[in-house]
Amino acid sequence: MMNEQGRILERLLSGDFICQISDEDAWRFLKTGGNADKIEIQLNMLNRTLASAAEGDVFFAAYQSLGDPERKVLSTQFQEISSHLVPLVEWLLLVQQASGTDVPVTQGSPIRLTELQSTIEDTPAFAEQLAKISHYKLFGSTSVSTDGQIKQVFKRLTDLGYMLRPNQDKQIFIATGKVEHLYEVIKFIDETESLSLAEQADNAVQQGSLI
Amino acid sequence: MNQNMHQAGVKLLNALSRHADLIMQVYLSGVLDESKFSPKVIDSLIKQGILWRPEADAELRLKNAVRQLLEGSLQDERSRQIDANIGSALAGLKTLAQHYKEALQHQRFAESQAHLSDLSEHVYRLTETLSNNVRLLFSRINNEFGYVSSIDAKIRENQLAQSQVSELLGQLEMFQFDELSQIAASHRELRHLLIVTLQHSFSRATQELSIVQAQLLSLLGRFRELRGRTRLLKGFLLHMEQSPDFVPVNYCGLSQVPMLFNQAHSIIKPAVADVKRVEHELELQKLVSAIRTLNRPQKPYQSERAAHEIVVEQQSAVEFKEDKLKQAVEAYFCQIIDSGERLTALEYYQQHQLDFEPEAWLYQVIGGYQGLTLEEQSYFALETNGQNHPVYTGNFVITDVELGLR
Numbered sequence: 001m002m003n004e005q006g007r008i009l010e011r012l013l014s015g016d017f018i019c020q021i022s023d024e025d026a027w028r029f030l031k032t033g034g035n036a037d038k039i040e041i042q043l044n045m046l047n048r049t050l051a052s053a054a055e056g057d058v059f060f061a062a063y064q065s066l067g068d069p070e071r072k073v074l075s076t077q078f079q080e081i082s083s084h085l086v087p088l089v090e091w092l093l094l095v096q097q098a099s100g101t102d103v104p105v106t107q108g109s110p111i112r113l114t115e116l117q118s119t120i121e122d123t124p125a126f127a128e129q130l131a132k133i134s135h136y137k138l139f140g141s142t143s144v145s146t147d148g149q150i151k152q153v154f155k156r157l158t159d160l161g162y163m164l165r166p167n168q169d170k171q172i173f174i175a176t177g178k179v180e181h182l183y184e185v186i187k188f189i190d191e192t193e194s195l196s197l198a199e200q201a202d203n204a205v206q207q208g209s210l211i
Numbered sequence: 212m213n214q215n216m217h218q219a220g221v222k223l224l225n226a227l228s229r230h231a232d233l234i235m236q237v238y239l240s241g242v243l244d245e246s247k248f249s250p251k252v253i254d255s256l257i258k259q260g261i262l263w264r265p266e267a268d269a270e271l272r273l274k275n276a277v278r279q280l281l282e283g284s285l286q287d288e289r290s291r292q293i294d295a296n297i298g299s300a301l302a303g304l305k306t307l308a309q310h311y312k313e314a315l316q317h318q319r320f321a322e323s324q325a326h327l328s329d330l331s332e333h334v335y336r337l338t339e340t341l342s343n344n345v346r347l348l349f350s351r352i353n354n355e356f357g358y359v360s361s362i363d364a365k366i367r368e369n370q371l372a373q374s375q376v377s378e379l380l381g382q383l384e385m386f387q388f389d390e391l392s393q394i395a396a397s398h399r400e401l402r403h404l405l406i407v408t409l410q411h412s413f414s415r416a417t418q419e420l421s422i423v424q425a426q427l428l429s430l431l432g433r434f435r436e437l438r439g440r441t442r443l444l445k446g447f448l449l450h451m452e453q454s455p456d457f458v459p460v461n462y463c464g465l466s467q468v469p470m471l472f473n474q475a476h477s478i479i480k481p482a483v484a485d486v487k488r489v490e491h492e493l494e495l496q497k498l499v500s501a502i503r504t505l506n507r508p509q510k511p512y513q514s515e516r517a518a519h520e521i522v523v524e525q526q527s528a529v530e531f532k533e534d535k536l537k538q539a540v541e542a543y544f545c546q547i548i549d550s551g552e553r554l555t556a557l558e559y560y561q562q563h564q565l566d567f568e569p570e571a572w573l574y575q576v577i578g579g580y581q582g583l584t585l586e587e588q589s590y591f592a593l594e595t596n597g598q599n600h601p602v603y604t605g606n607f608v609i610t611d612v613e614l615g616l617r
Binding site: 046061185 | 462471473476
């Protein structure tokens with residue numbers, strides 16, 4: 001039988017993100033002192049290392065040393081991530097606006113699909129936005145109905161690991177730590193390219209040109 | 212006087228209960244909709260000091276005292292007032308304590324009792340205000356300022372609450388217990404009220420306020436982070452709108468790849484079943500029995516099994532070559548028709564020297580006759596010659612048949 005450590009190792013090696021939402025046991029295990037080191041030793045044998053993002057909210061496996069083949073993998077991965085950014089950000093903002101609480105989606109935010117859907121259906125601007133988002137290549141919806149679009153978007157998000165559906169009978173989704181990772185990525189790009197995104201948004205709000 | 216007070220108070224409370232609907236409507240909506248209630252009722256409520264008109268052309272509102280009563284009893288989170296005027300309350304306490312001591316010194320016991328009860332009332336009111344204020348702050352923290360929707364408003368509310376907390380803490384510093392203990396001196400009641408009760412509530416309030424302060428700070432931090440995220444997202448979209456061809460540099464080409472983008476790809480693939488493991492046998496068997504795939508081997512092309520074109524045409528009638536016996540019977544029938552005379556089968560048999568078994572011949576004649584259609588049968592008559600079986604009755608042994616035309 002496999003112990004907890006083996007189970008976590010397997011998850012990490014299959015490229016999963018471990019956070020409090022997706023696998024609380026594993027997350028707590030990694031948070032407990034000394035356990036992370038044991039996993040690290042085993043990962044090192046396979047040229048992997050335990051990496052964490054969002055102030056230790058998310059754990060994943062990273063390469064320990066980078067040769068050419070690893071760099072190639074990372075490059076394609078990066079291109080994928082950067083092409084996903086716009087659809088994901090638009091979706092995050094749509095959920096935030098439609099939920100009416102002005103609180104951005106973060107790890108652990110529950111999203112009730114039926115409530116969200118009815119708000120979007122009642123507001124033509126949201127419905128239009130959803131149609132735009134769902135037709136991005138990332139989500140790849142071909143549906144013309146709001147129902148089909150939103151279901152496809154959430155299905156894709158669950159596949160990609162951004163959302164979790166704890167109960168298959170209920171249309172309730174919970175955002176995972178991967179969302180936090182996404183914020184970190186945007187933050188990183190913002191800082192590295194010195195885009196000063198927050199200032200841009202502030203200026204736009206003052207000019208009244210944004211939403 | 213006391214009786215009058217009692218009556219007036221009861222009258223006021225009755226008015227409150229009689230017009231409870233009206234009062235609650237004003238409490239919830241803020242102002243009175245005068246068209247909904249009779250002017251007489253409104254007038255009487257104004258006279259009793261429950262409603263008032265702040266300005267000549269303003270609408271009627273609830274008096275603050277009534278509003279506070281409701282807010283306090285209903286623990287309504289809308290009430291955001293923090294009464295921080297502890298200094299004046301303390302000054303009042305000190306004065307009352309002096310009155311009490313003076314009355315005791317002059318041995319006016321009735322008066323001193325009145326002062327003491329007044330004093331206890333004030334002390335308890337002060338402690339209640341303190342605990343109420345703390346409760347108010349906590350309830351606002353607990354629902355994260357749920358009464359305002361936008362993050363910016365929450366941040367402002369949080370800042371207001373923080374200033375109220377520091378105000379309260381500043382006021383609490385005015386409690387000087389050495390002074391109070393001097394005033395109380397050796398009077399037991401005074402010591403109990405001024406020192407024990409007040410100190411108890413003081414220490415609890417300061418303790419809870421420090422927790423409140425910490426929580427408010429962490430909430431503020433969270434709100435700011437949320438606001439920062441929203442800005443980040445909006446700013447990103449704005450940036451992408453303004454420069455649609457923006458692509459971040461591929462950080463994986465850097466000599467030091469940031470950990471954020473260093474995600475190892477999946478290397479674990481499902482394991483393969485090991486059929487030689489005895490302990491897995493049961494499981495594997497279950498799996499195998501659950502397999503529903505039909506496994507048809509691919510056969511080579513078989514020309515004879517391939518589809519052929521089917522030609523539909525009139526089938527030629529099948530004719531069997533009749534054997535000689537049947538032909539002989541037909542010839543026998545024809546001779547009867549030609550001659551029109553009766554002739555037994557055996558006579559015909561001898562005339563034509565047929566080489567069949569005589570018994571078979573007889574059977575064939577009978578069969579030939581019965582093989583005819585009913586219409587044809589009716590032209591012929593077949594008579595059987597023979598005798599009954601000598602031993603077994605009911606059995607007729609045919610020795611010959613005779614055929615003729617009817």
